[in-house]
Amino acid sequence: MLVASTALLTLSAAFPAVAAEKPDDDKAKPPGKMSEIGGARLGQAGTQVNAGPGVPKLPKKLTGRSWIVADAENGDVLAAHNAHWPLPPASTLKMLFADTLLPRFPKTTEHRVAARDLDGMGEGSSVVGIKAGHTYSVHDLWLGVFLRSGNDAVHVLSAMNGTVADTVRDMQRHADELQARDTHVVSPDGYDEPGQVSSAYDLSLIARSGLQKKDFRDYCSTVSADFGGTEIRNTNRLLSGDTDVPVYQGIAGVKNGNTTHAGATFTGVAERGGRVLLVTVMNPQKAEHNEVYKETAKLFDWGFQAAGKVTPVGELVPPRTAAATTGAPSGSATAPAPAGRAVSEPVAAAAGGSRGMGTALGVAGGLLVLLAGGVFLVNRRWPLPDLMRRRPRS
Numbered sequence: 001m002l003v004a005s006t007a008l009l010t011l012s013a014a015f016p017a018v019a020a021e022k023p024d025d026d027k028a029k030p031p032g033k034m035s036e037i038g039g040a041r042l043g044q045a046g047t048q049v050n051a052g053p054g055v056p057k058l059p060k061k062l063t064g065r066s067w068i069v070a071d072a073e074n075g076d077v078l079a080a081h082n083a084h085w086p087l088p089p090a091s092t093l094k095m096l097f098a099d100t101l102l103p104r105f106p107k108t109t110e111h112r113v114a115a116r117d118l119d120g121m122g123e124g125s126s127v128v129g130i131k132a133g134h135t136y137s138v139h140d141l142w143l144g145v146f147l148r149s150g151n152d153a154v155h156v157l158s159a160m161n162g163t164v165a166d167t168v169r170d171m172q173r174h175a176d177e178l179q180a181r182d183t184h185v186v187s188p189d190g191y192d193e194p195g196q197v198s199s200a201y202d203l204s205l206i207a208r209s210g211l212q213k214k215d216f217r218d219y220c221s222t223v224s225a226d227f228g229g230t231e232i233r234n235t236n237r238l239l240s241g242d243t244d245v246p247v248y249q250g251i252a253g254v255k256n257g258n259t260t261h262a263g264a265t266f267t268g269v270a271e272r273g274g275r276v277l278l279v280t281v282m283n284p285q286k287a288e289h290n291e292v293y294k295e296t297a298k299l300f301d302w303g304f305q306a307a308g309k310v311t312p313v314g315e316l317v318p319p320r321t322a323a324a325t326t327g328a329p330s331g332s333a334t335a336p337a338p339a340g341r342a343v344s345e346p347v348a349a350a351a352g353g354s355r356g357m358g359t360a361l362g363v364a365g366g367l368l369v370l371l372a373g374g375v376f377l378v379n380r381r382w383p384l385p386d387l388m389r390r391r392p393r394s
Contacts, residue, residue, distance in 0.1 A: 028065070034084035035181055038201060039314030042083040049079040050311040059298035063285040066200040067295070069303040072208055072269055072276040076312035078303055083314075086182045086197035087282050090257025091126070091149040092265045093190035093198060096183070098145060098219070099210040100174045101161055107139035107215065117159040118152055122191040125151035128227060140227055146219040147234045148227075149257070154189040164188060179317050180205050192261040200280040205316055207254045207267045207278055220253030237293045238268055245290045248297050254278075256292070264292035270300050277303045278316075 029045070036043035049058060058079060066082040077083070115132040128143075128150030130136065136156070144153030158167040167188045175183040180202035186193035198206075210216040223240050224233045234240045236256050238248040250270040257265040263283035270277055279299045284291040 030066075030082040030085040034082075035199075035201075037084070037179055037181060038077060038317050042077065042080055042201060042314040045082055047079070047081045048083070048313045050313060052309075052311070055310045056302060056305045059295075059302055061286070062295055062298065063291070064200075064281040064283060064295055065285065066280075066282040067299060068200040068204050068278075068280050069299050069306075070204050070208075070278045070316050071307065072211065072278045075208075075316040075318075077314040077316065078277075078306055078310050078312060079299075080200070080313060083201040084182055084199050085282075086184070086199055087265075088192060088196060088259065088262035089183075089190055089198035089203060089282075090192075090259040090262035090265045091190040092203050092255050092257040092267055092280075093183075093185070093188075093196070094145055094149065094154065094257075095203065095210050095255045095267065096171050096175055096180075096185070096198075096206045097154060097157075097167070097188045097190075098142070098216055099206060099213070100171045101157055101167065102142070102210075102213055102215050105138045105157070105160060107137065107142070109138045110135050111138070111141070111156065111160055113156055114159070117156045119155070120164055121151050121155055121189075122187070125189070125191060127152040128232060129230070130156060134228075136228075142215070142219050143222070143225045143227055143232065146255070147222060147225055147232050149235055149255075151189040151191060158188050175202070175206070177321065178202075178205050178209055178319050190257055190259070190262075192259045200282050201316075203265075203267045203280045203282075204278045207269065207280070208316055209319070210254070211269060217253065220255060236266075236268070237290055238266075238270075238297065242290055242293075245293045245297075248300065258292075266292045266296055268296050268300070272304050275304065275307050277307070279303065 034043045034045070041048045047058065049055075051057075062081070064081065066085045066087060068080040068083045069078045070076060071078065112135045113130055113132050118130070118132060121127075126149045128148040130141075130144065130150070130152040138157075141153045141157055144150035145157070155164065158164045161167050161170070164187070168185050171185045171188060172183075175181075175185065180198070182197065182199035183202045183206075184195055184197050186196035190196075210220075220236075221239070222234060224231055226232075236253070237245045238251045239253070241247040248268070248270060250272045252269050252271060254267045254269050265280075265282045267278065267280040270279075277300060279296050281292050281296045281299065284295050288294070
């Protein structure tokens with residue numbers, strides 16, 4: 001049913017900085033106490049899955065410090081490992097940037113880039129090649145963000161939004177609205193900054209929200225595009241392929257990242273047989289080329305085999321406003337953790353619901369957050385009616 005909301009949202013208090021573990025610290029362990037948003041099992045360290053008759057075994061040799069497999073539509077978390085461990089997100093944080101800013105500028109809007117628009121980019125940033133004094137459409141800027149993970153495109157769009165600081169505040173408010181409480185935003189592009197963290201759980205929430213927007217789906221599923229007369233290709237290897245990673249069957253986005261501090265991070269969405277899954281993997285410890293994509297593909301394969309057989313260990317919660325309008329508990333699963341045998345499967349150095357969900361038709365923004373049109377479609381599922389399959393060229 002449609003629920004109209006005209007009340008302004010109360011903004012959350014400033015999120016405290018959280019120390020992130022360095023990827024080269026092989027003794028790093030998840031915090032002793034993690035968030036239990038989505039269910040108590042998701043706050044536990046180690047691998048959480050309900051093994052049972054007919055449930056396939058999880059892939060062996062998974063080395064991601066944190067990962068999660070979830071149904072993108074009904075929100076069921078099929079399995080997870082250190083789901084709420086706050087870790088550096090790298091450019092997967094650009095999903096939150098896009099989910100926050102995409103609705104603000106028509107794609108045909110053009111912007112002449114000033115030199116100051118590019119100020120403050122971190123040394124060694126990934127760029128798409130934006131030049132001061134040149135004019136770019138918003139459409140092209142978003143292609144630069146999604147395909148080349150261009151920090152220069154992020155900074156130009158942030159300048160259009162006011163300032164980088166304004167954009168960081170807007171992103172944090174939107175993360176709070178999505179109940180992505182492990183997420184602390186310091187830079188809009190995901191560049192390594194002290195205290196900038198997210199989690200596999202939060203990145204999946206953010207991706208799920210972004211995928212409600214057609215433009216988001218279009219951009220994150222595009223393999224290649226023309227940018228100023230030069231072809232650019234998507235750096236998501238499950239989408240574009242590589243010598244040691246084939247294109248994943250049914251892949252439709254979402255976003256990858258890689259920095260010195262974060263290691264490799266990735267959130268992907270794929271569909272098979274009418275079922276849509278989200279997988280997020282953060283910082284695999286195996287030092288092999290494209291390892292984050294290889295482990296993601298293994299978890300997708302497991303998820304498609306296990307869906308409908310495995311009892312979920314938690315859920316992806318709805319945004320705060322959707323929870324408030326439906327009466328669903330905010331920040332926790334709406335039912336006790338499902339019964340079943342918890343399996344702890346240590347990997348590398350570190351060991352170790354309910355269906356309520358809403359389609360967000362509005363977007364948080366400004367100093368006070370007001371749902372665009374004040375409308376949420378509240379339903380058992382959060383459908384993706386026209387999920388884009390791999391789009392060869394834009």
